[in-house]
Amino acid sequence: MFRALFHDARTWRYVVDAISTLVDEGLFKATEEGLRLRAMDPSHVAMIDFEMPRDAFDEYECEGEAKIGVNFDEMKKIMRRGRSGDSLELIHDADKKRLILRFRGKSVRTFSIPLLELEEEELPEPTIEFKGLAIVTAKALNEAIKDIAITSDYVKIQMTPDALILTASGESGEVKVEFTRESEALLDLDASEEISATYTLSYLQDVLKVVGAADTVKLQFSTNMPIRLDFNLPGGGRFTYFLAPRIETE
Amino acid sequence: MEEEPKIVKLARKKIPWVGHVIDDKRVAQDLLPPDVTYKVPERSICLECRGARNLCGKKQCPIVLKVFSYLKVRPLIESDVLRGSSPPGVFVGRIGYPKVFVGPLIPPEIGDTGAYDTPEVWFGWNFGDIIDFRLKMVRACFKTEVRKATNPDRLLSNTIELAISSTPVDAETRFRKPPKKVFLLDDEVQPMGPLGLVEDLQISSVKTDRRLEKVFYDTDMKASEAVLELYQKGVPVSKIQRAFSMGIMGVGKDRRLVPTRWSITAVDSIISNHLIDRVKDFPQLDEYRIYEVNYLDNRFLVIFMPGPWTYESIEVWFPETLWNPTHDSIFVIGDWEGYQGRRNYARMGGCYYAARLAVTEKLVKEKRQATVLILREAHSGYVMPVGVWFVRESVRRALMNPPLRFEDFKEVIDYIGGRFRFPLGEWIKNSRILLDALRQEKLSSFLGDIKTNRGRNSSTAR
Numbered sequence: 001m002f003r004a005l006f007h008d009a010r011t012w013r014y015v016v017d018a019i020s021t022l023v024d025e026g027l028f029k030a031t032e033e034g035l036r037l038r039a040m041d042p043s044h045v046a047m048i049d050f051e052m053p054r055d056a057f058d059e060y061e062c063e064g065e066a067k068i069g070v071n072f073d074e075m076k077k078i079m080r081r082g083r084s085g086d087s088l089e090l091i092h093d094a095d096k097k098r099l100i101l102r103f104r105g106k107s108v109r110t111f112s113i114p115l116l117e118l119e120e121e122e123l124p125e126p127t128i129e130f131k132g133l134a135i136v137t138a139k140a141l142n143e144a145i146k147d148i149a150i151t152s153d154y155v156k157i158q159m160t161p162d163a164l165i166l167t168a169s170g171e172s173g174e175v176k177v178e179f180t181r182e183s184e185a186l187l188d189l190d191a192s193e194e195i196s197a198t199y200t201l202s203y204l205q206d207v208l209k210v211v212g213a214a215d216t217v218k219l220q221f222s223t224n225m226p227i228r229l230d231f232n233l234p235g236g237g238r239f240t241y242f243l244a245p246r247i248e249t250e
Numbered sequence: 251m252e253e254e255p256k257i258v259k260l261a262r263k264k265i266p267w268v269g270h271v272i273d274d275k276r277v278a279q280d281l282l283p284p285d286v287t288y289k290v291p292e293r294s295i296c297l298e299c300r301g302a303r304n305l306c307g308k309k310q311c312p313i314v315l316k317v318f319s320y321l322k323v324r325p326l327i328e329s330d331v332l333r334g335s336s337p338p339g340v341f342v343g344r345i346g347y348p349k350v351f352v353g354p355l356i357p358p359e360i361g362d363t364g365a366y367d368t369p370e371v372w373f374g375w376n377f378g379d380i381i382d383f384r385l386k387m388v389r390a391c392f393k394t395e396v397r398k399a400t401n402p403d404r405l406l407s408n409t410i411e412l413a414i415s416s417t418p419v420d421a422e423t424r425f426r427k428p429p430k431k432v433f434l435l436d437d438e439v440q441p442m443g444p445l446g447l448v449e450d451l452q453i454s455s456v457k458t459d460r461r462l463e464k465v466f467y468d469t470d471m472k473a474s475e476a477v478l479e480l481y482q483k484g485v486p487v488s489k490i491q492r493a494f495s496m497g498i499m500g501v502g503k504d505r506r507l508v509p510t511r512w513s514i515t516a517v518d519s520i521i522s523n524h525l526i527d528r529v530k531d532f533p534q535l536d537e538y539r540i541y542e543v544n545y546l547d548n549r550f551l552v553i554f555m556p557g558p559w560t561y562e563s564i565e566v567w568f569p570e571t572l573w574n575p576t577h578d579s580i581f582v583i584g585d586w587e588g589y590q591g592r593r594n595y596a597r598m599g600g601c602y603y604a605a606r607l608a609v610t611e612k613l614v615k616e617k618r619q620a621t622v623l624i625l626r627e628a629h630s631g632y633v634m635p636v637g638v639w640f641v642r643e644s645v646r647r648a649l650m651n652p653p654l655r656f657e658d659f660k661e662v663i664d665y666i667g668g669r670f671r672f673p674l675g676e677w678i679k680n681s682r683i684l685l686d687a688l689r690q691e692k693l694s695s696f697l698g699d700i701k702t703n704r705g706r707n708s709s710t711a712r
Contacts, residue, residue, distance in 0.1 A: 021590060024530070042558030042589045044692040124697050153682075200690060202588075226696050244691040 002030040002066040002092035005059040009082030014213035016079045020072035021206035027118045028068040038123050046203050049240040056235030066092045069116035078111045130220035132159035132191035138211040140185030144177040151175045158196040195223045197245040207241045330425040335360050335418040339367030341389045342495045344509035353391035354412050363418045369639030370486050384441040390423045392448045396507040399497030408451050413496045416459040424449045438511040438600045440637035462493050469502030477520045491517045518603035525610035535620040538656040543648035547631025552648045557621035562586040562683045565626045566672045586682040604642035612649040623683045
């Protein structure tokens with residue numbers, strides 16, 4: 001049995017939007033500690049690790065473990081009906097094999113979707129050593145990626161002890177976005193050496209659908225290694241994204 | 251010394267929103283016009299040349315070719331009365347939408363004209379054959395509002411009845427004046443003959459196709475469901491498209507006539523989206539395959555690769571080919587979709603969806619999932635547009651041929667390089683799938699072995 005109430009339905013809208021760009025369907029796992037979902041895209045290039053601890057919810061009841069398999073296209077349509085000021089109630093109805101989604105706001109609106117029987121994916125705990133870390137506002141990162149998209153399908157991310165730099169070049173020109181220690185949008189920077197790696201932009205554009213729910217993003221990576229993005233969600237929730245790099249030719 | 255040709259990325263054509271007949275969001279997205287700029291082929295040289303000086307550099311002047319064919323039929327349609335057997339075929343225009351020209355295609359001959367509107371049997375025929383029978387069919391049109399499909403007058407109801415016939419229908423029509431010598435020739439729609447305004451239209455008794463009749467009378471069934479039902483019952487795609495354009499399917503009050511060009515892509519898109527959903531449930535291919543076909547001076551390579559469903563189609567137009575009248579530029583256009591599909595209409599137009607239908611049919615038949623790349627090189631013998639069926643049937647034919655099989659990607663790349671005039675490096679630069687295969691790392695190389703045991707996108711099998 002699982003039931004939880006979250007104060008802001010919009011947070012879930014953005015989270016589900018971002019997940020739905022990666023996978024068609026996935027499995028939420030509810031335990032006494034909280035709700036969790038891990039999913040990897042079919043090409044094995046990117047992975048989401050999403051966790052909403054029980055303390056992040058206003059109300060939370062869970063006995064044992066509930067596996068909630070959903071189709072994200074269906075869930076996305078419903079989550080988009082959430083309105084400002086609505087809270088979201090999630091109920092796992094094991095008997096009827098349904099997930100109940102209830103918006104509580106100016107009225108009470110209840111939706112339900114059938115549960116999918118999915119087997120759990122065994123995704124290993126990523127243990128990568130990162131040589132650099134930066135924290136930027138989610139909005140600024142989103143804008144930077146939009147700048148890059150004008151020119152290229154790929155982005156080169158560099159970190160020096162003094163700056164986080166995003167660059168791209170394409171047939172139509174070049175673009176460079178810098179966050180230095182003076183930049184208002186850069187909240188923290190820690191890189192002992194100069195590092196750089198290139199990533200596919202479309203994956204980043206997809207995951208950045210979650211920025212509506214997050215204030216800041218923590219970026220961690222190393223030269224020619226995957227990048228890890230941590231979006232902090234309200235109430236202690238965590239949305240972590242791993243993306244594999246592209247091989248540099250030059 | 252010849253200069254290296256420069257390579258130009260090109261976009262062309264678009265089709266307006268047809269949301270009112272489409273209820274599947276993905277299909278609607280396929281038809282949504284993107285924000286792209288268009289480059290219209292330069293045509294003014296034709297004025298200077300008029301077919302006499304070969305200024306455009308094509309082997310045969312397309313205009314002469316069609317005039318030639320027209321001359322042969324002209325004596326037959328100069329009067330204001332026309333009798334002939336419709337294959338059956340119909341035309342629904344786009345200009346003036348929602349008030350459009352609609353009507354049957356009628357050749358000036360009586361007999362078994364069935365093949366004239368069945369692109370499924372045209373593969374292998376040359377330009378002359380196709381143009382000859384297509385352009386002698388007169389579009390016997392009248393103007394009507396697309397919503398009239400729900401409440402047809404006599405002319406429209408005769409046309410609908412004709413359209414759902416399983417065999418050619420003898421028709422007699424009286425025009426207000428002799429048909430105008432305007433032809434429809436473009437990349438989306440099969441060539442269409444002269445246009446005449448109909449005063450009256452009589453048809454002989456019709457042997458109705460039962461499958462089409464069933465969806466016609468089912469006014470609760472959505473248009474997209476009807477399309478899929480017909481497809482599953484083995485109705486040829488061109489026949490479904492014809493019926494779709496006549497608004498004979500869909501929820502009663504929502505039925506509309508649909509311009510021929512939109513109906514072609516709508517049907518290709520509805521069916522292939524359905525097939526993609528099925529493909530995603532099949533195990534991934536575990537070898538590389540290359541299928542090839544050559545037709546009307548075009549070379550197609552269809553490449554199947556291990557991996558999740560992903561699709562890309564790229565066309566290269568050499569100088570002095572149909573849509574590339576320049577002398578020194580190679581035009582490249584391509585579109586791509588990942589596992590989650592596209593969010594707007596492909597820049598390259600209906601051929602993207604026609605080819606997508608052909609490859610998903612093959613994958614469903616083999617119960618396999620794959621990453622699919624289509625490379626097409628158009629050469630100077632491709633002198634006129636014949637419609638999007640050309641791509642659908644060419645790719646279908648390629649997939650009937652025995653493929654070459656490869657163990658690794660390197661061999662695939664080498665083979666591509668040897669089969670085309672366009673340099674391999676340029677193919678790679680313009681292909682999302684090839685670039686990703688060469689450059690994009692996988693998380694699995696960094697996280698150790700990943701076990702995925704869900705049905706989807708996981709196991710591999712030959």
